[in-house]
Amino acid sequence: MASRVCVGFLVLVSSILLLLLLLSVSVYADEGEHEHVLTLDHSNFSDTVTKHDFIVVEFYAPWCGHCKKLAPEYEKAALVLSRHDPPVILAKVDASDEPNRELAKKFEIQGFPTIKILRNGGKSAQEYNGPREADGIVAYLKKQAGPASAEIKSAEDVSSLIDETRIFVVGVFPKFSGEEFEKFKVLAEKLRSDYDFGHTSNAKLLPHGGSVNGPTIRLLKPFDELFIDFQDFDVDALEKFIVEASVPIVTVYDKDPSNHPFVNTFFNTPNAKAMLFLNFSEEHLDAFKSKYKDVATAYKGKGISFLLGDSEASQNVFQYFGLKEDQTPLIFIQKKSGQKYLKTNLKPGHIATWLKEYMDGSLKPFVRSEPIPDVNNEPVKVVVADSLQDVVFNSGKNVMLEFYAPWCGHCKKLAPTLDEVAVSFENDPDVIIAKLDATANDLPTEAFDVQGFPTIYFRSASGNLLKYDGGRTKEDIIEFIQNNRDKSTQPSPVESSPVKKDEL
Template sequence: MRLAQYLPLASLLAFAATAVAEDSDVISLTPSNFASVVNKEDLILVEFFAPWCGHCKALAPHYEEAATALKEKGIKLAKVDCVDQADLCQEHGVGGYPTLKVFRLGEPTDYTGPRKADGIISYMVKQSLPAVTEVTAENHDEFKIADKLVAILYLSSPTDAPGPEFTAAAEQHRDDYLFGYSVDETVIKNAEVEPPALVLYRGFDEPRIDFKGHIQSVDAGEIETFLKENSVPLMDEVGAENYQVYAQSGLPLAYLFIDPSDESHVAHVDSIRPIAAKHKGKVNFVWIDAIKFGDHAKALNLHEPKWPAFVVQNLQQQLKFPIDQSNEIHADLVDEWVSKFVAGELEPELKSEPIPSSQDEPVYTLVGKTFDEVVFDDAKDVFVEFYAPWCGHCKRLKPTWDSLAERYEGVKDRLVIAKMDATENDLPPSVDFRVSGFPTLKFKPAGEKSFVDYNGDRSLESLIEFVEAQAKNSLVAPSSSSEKIAHAQTPAAHEHHDEL
C-alpha cells in the first residue's frame, strides 16, 4: 500500500525530469546527428563532457543559460556525452572534460573564452561578428594601434585576391590578431603601398612588417605562417601572461635564465639578440627570471641554481636541450648550440629516475630510461598511467589501477599494466604525444607504434572493458593461474569520479 501510494509521485518526478531535458536549449549530439547539425551552422559551440566531471557539472547551468540567451541571436549551443559517445569524442581529439570547441561550417577551433553565462554569451556574440573589419581614412591610424598585432590587407576592390584567403585566415585566428581590409584610396596612399598589399602592424620591435611574397597567389596557410613568424618579439621576457603566445607559435623556445638583480643581466640579454635575429622563424628566444621561475628551470633539466643558464625546448614533444651548467654562458656558445639544434645535431637530455632494481608489484614501474624497451615491445600490449605524486586524482585511481594489474597478473608476459611519474621522467622522442594533465592513460597495442587514449570513467569495470577491447594478445591465463584470476576480487566502482 505504501509503495502504491508513492508511485504517482515517482511518475510525476520522472515526467518532470523528461520535461526539463526536452525544454533544454542545448542540443544533444550523437554520431547520427553530429554532422547534420554542426556542419550546416555558420557558428555553433559544442561542449564535450562527462556526466561525472565536477567542472562539467559547474558549467552546466551557465551553459544552459547562455544557450537560451544566444538562441534569440541565432547562435546554437550543443553538447556531447563522452561516456555514451566515447568514439565521437575521441574522433574530435577530446583529452579532458569539459572541452569546448567553436565550429564554423564543421571546421573546429578551440574555445578560449570564459565559462560563466555572461562570458560565454559575450564571446560567442563576438565570434558571430565579421572576422575582418573595413578600414577607412577616418579610423586607419586608430585601427593600426588598436591591438598588439594588427593585420591590414590593402586592395583595389573587395573581391580582389587574396581577399578570400585573408578572410579564411582571419576566421581561424580572430582571437590572436586584429584583421582589417581597406579599399580606400586615401588609406592606401597614406600606407605607402601598391595594392594588393599585406602589412602587419606591431606594438613591439619593428612596428611594421610588410609581406614580401607573391601576394596575389598567397593562400590562407601562407598568411598564417607570416603572422606567426612575426607575432612574437625578437627577445622578450616570458611569464605567465605571455607564455601561451610562444606555445601557440609552434616553434621551439630558447630560454636564457637570468637573475634580474644581476647588474649585467641587460648585457647578457642584448648579447643574445643577434642570435635570435639569426634564427628568426626557426626558434623563438626569451629571457626568464631564474629566481622567480627556478622550478621551471629544474623542469627543463637545469639542475643547479647557477645563472645565467641556457636551454632550448621543443614545445611540441617537450624535449629539452640544456647547455651543461659547468660551462660559462656566452654568446658564441649559445650561437653554436642553437645552430646545432636547428641542424638536428643535438640529442635531447631525458630526465629519468633510476631503473628499479626489481619489479615486485603487479603494476610495472616505468622510468625514462626503460620507456622504449618496455612500451615498444611488439610482443606486448601495454597500458600506462602517467601520474604526478601530488595529484589527488592519481591517488584515488591507485587502488583501482593496482586491482587492474592484479587481475591480469597471470598474463603479464603479454599485457603490461604500468605507471610512470611524469614529473620525474621525460618521454622519449619516439612518442608523438605529451602529457598535459594527470592522470593520463594511454594504451599501446602489441605490434603497433601508436597509442589509444582512455577517456572513460575510472571504475575497474570500465578499465577492464577497455583493455579487453583494445588488447591484441589473448588475455586467457594459463590454467595454473586461471582460478586465481577467476576469483580476483573486483571492488565496487567509485561513487565519485574526478575529471581529467
C-alpha cells in the same frame, strides 16, 4: 481617521513593495538556476550543431580544476550572449566520458578545457583563443560572430578597431572586389580566431600611414619593426607570412598580461622552441638579453623561435617540462618531434656556442625522468623514462604498460583492476603489468601516442607493439594479454577470482 488611513495606506504600500521584492527575488532565482549552457553528448551533438551557423562548444572533464574555474564564467557569458541578436549559443561536452571519446578524438582534444568555435553547421571548427572570464568571453565571441574583417572608413574606426598593444592585419584595396580581395576574405575567415582583421581603401588612415602601390596586406605589431607590408596574395603564403611575422625575435614571458598573447603564439608555432629562463631581477639580465637577441636575430628564419622568461613567472612552464629553479639561468629547446635539449647554470657567453652545437646536431637530447625506484615489489611495476628501455623494450617479456596522470579520475578508477590483473599473472615470469606517470617522464613519441589518460600499450615478447582499446574489466584485459602475448612463450595458468555463493 486620517491617521488610520495613513497607517492603512503604509501597510498596503509595504505589502506591495514586499510582494514586488519577493517576485523579483523569485524571478532572479529562477533565472540564476536555469542553465544557459547547453549540455551535449554523443547522442545529441550532431543534431544540435547542424542547426546552427555559429555555436561554441567547451570540451571539459568534471575532475579538471581549470574546467571548474571556467564553469561559472562560461555560464555568465552564456546568459549575456543568449540575449544577443542573434543569440550566440554556448554548449559543453564531457569529453572524459567514455561514450563521448569519439567526439573528443574528432575535434583533436588534447587537454581540458578546450573550446571550439563551430561554424556552418559544424563544417568548420576553429580554436577559441580568447579570454576565460565572462566579460572577455562575451566581447570575443561577439566579434567572432560578426564579419571576419571590419571595414575601416575613418580615424574613429582606427581608434575603435586597432589596439596598438596587439597584432592587427589590414588589407588595403583600391576597391573591395577582385581576386586579391576575395583571397583576403578567405584568409580572414581562416585565421579570425587568432588575429583581428580589417580592410580599407585609404592607407593614410592607418598607423605609420603612407601610400601603397596596389593591393597590400599590412601587419601592425607592437614589437620589432612596427609594421610589415606584404603583396603575395596566395592564401598559403599569406598565412605563413602572418604566422612568422607575429612572433617577436625574442618573445618575453613575464607577469605583464600584454605579453601573454605573444607567448601563446610562440607556443603554437611549428618551429623548434628555444627558451632562456632566469630571474629578471638578476644583475646580469642586460648581458643575457643582448647576447640572446644577437643569437635569435642570427637564426631568424631557420626554424627556431626564441623566448626569454622570468623564472618567477614561469612556474607552470617549469612544472610542465620538469625544470627546477635552482638550474637557472638555463636554456631549454624543444623540437617539434618532442626531443628536448637543456643547458643549466648558463653564462651569457655560453649562449652562442651552445646554440651552434644544437644547430650542428652535436648535442645529446635531455630526457626528463623520475628516479628509478629502489624498491619495486608491488604487483603493478613502476616504470620511469630511464627504465623504459630495460623493462619494456629489452626485457624479453610481454608487457602491458599504462600511461597515467596522478590527477586523472579514470586512472584512479582503473588502478585496482590493474592490480587484480597483475596479481593474476604473479606466477607467470613472462608477463609484466606496469605503469608510467606520463606527467613526470618524457616518452618516445615515435613509439607511443599518448593524447589522454589512461592510455595503455601492450608489447609482446617478440616486439609487437599494440595500443589497447578494449574493455576495462579484469577479464577483458587478461583475455587481451593471453591472445596477444608472444606465442613462443607458454602461458601459465591465470589465477581465477573465487566464485561467490550468490553467483552459483
